[in-house]
Amino acid sequence: MTKNALCGCCSVQGDFAKIDQKRSGRASFESINYQESDLVFSLGVRRSREKMNRVYNFSAGPGVLPVPVLEEVAKEFPDYHGCGMSLVEMSHRGPVFSQIIRETRDLLRELLSVPETHDILFLQGGGHMQFAMVPLNLLGAAAEASYIVNGVWSKKAAAEASKFCRVSVIGTPSRAQVPHPDSINVPNDAAYLYYCMNETVNGMEFNYIPQCPDCVPLVSDVSSNFLSRTIDFRRHALVFAGAQKNFGPAGLTVVIVRKDLLGLAGETCPTMLNYQVHSEAGSMYNTPPTFAIWVANLVCKWLVSEGGVEVMDERARLRSKLIYNAIDSSDGFYTNTITPSTRSRMNVVFNLREEALTELFVKEAADAKLVNLKGHRLVGGLRASLYNALPVRAAEVLADFMADFAKRHG
């Protein structure tokens, strides 16, 4: 998809124009007419008029969102496009939100080239709920599912699945590495093969699609690299992602599932955990997270206006390369033990040769407005999460900071 391309599936051109206008600084918050007593909003608007003092945010999630999206939300929040109320005060079954959820589905379908064989569901409960929903919905009559375990999140998913079935583990859980493709042997009668495409905590990303028999559905947790690269839906039967990294605020989970897999859940599967129920209700079986879906809708439009998922992939490679280069050229001052071909483009984990300097690194970085660089509590060290909305400039500044820190403390 090219920059400023008109999305064929919905009328988003007006919104691109608006977002572009805001990016060029021509639009302002002038049109919002508040009483001075509307304290929170008027303060927010006044602050937005001043130059924003945003930091470079390397948070692993919730993560950084595109500024034009945040500005659009701020502008339209109290009076959504002249409706006289905010979007979060409206019925989810009314025409305004119905259009937003429909459009968001269409935009995602277009951005990721999701074929009609797959449905797109907007759910809640995050990745953790998917750890249970996947087996509850896909096991059918099978007794076993295969899980590639190569990091914190796939390990957790496998543990949850073991409550429902026998789990056959592929990989060496004690040694977090993407397994060699030849080591993946999945029996024909496995209910599915599960893998986590990008292990957020361990900083590794699959550089190949795991092979399994045609009759075995392939399932992937794409929470932390969603919308940063294309996904082959001829090979993937189901992917899911918590929104709070590359797609929007926390509270929304996307599931993209092959339609012929709907309806396998057993009688005892709780209604709210049944994909078929949500599919038949157009993701409106219960009240959906309307605010999160609105923001995700704007993120989709921003992605289209930036050139789409391929452009995000290029930027992700560029950003991560800057940080990996800073690590590799530091003469061991910084270390990263991941096999280079499976280093994550989204979450760069690294350590300091002298571990005692870690706190100082985090503090000095924060003083330089480079924030949220502390590693996950389970593995320690440092982690720079480089999601779609993070400017490439942020990675350049961090790489410079790392070189300078190494020079001063090496």
Ligand SMILES: Cc1ncc(COP(=O)(O)O)c(C=O)c1O
């Ligand atoms: C790859 C991956 N899967 C699952 C999860 C869990 O997501 P949630 O907190 O939305 O349940 C995370 C959280 O960071 C993640 O990075």
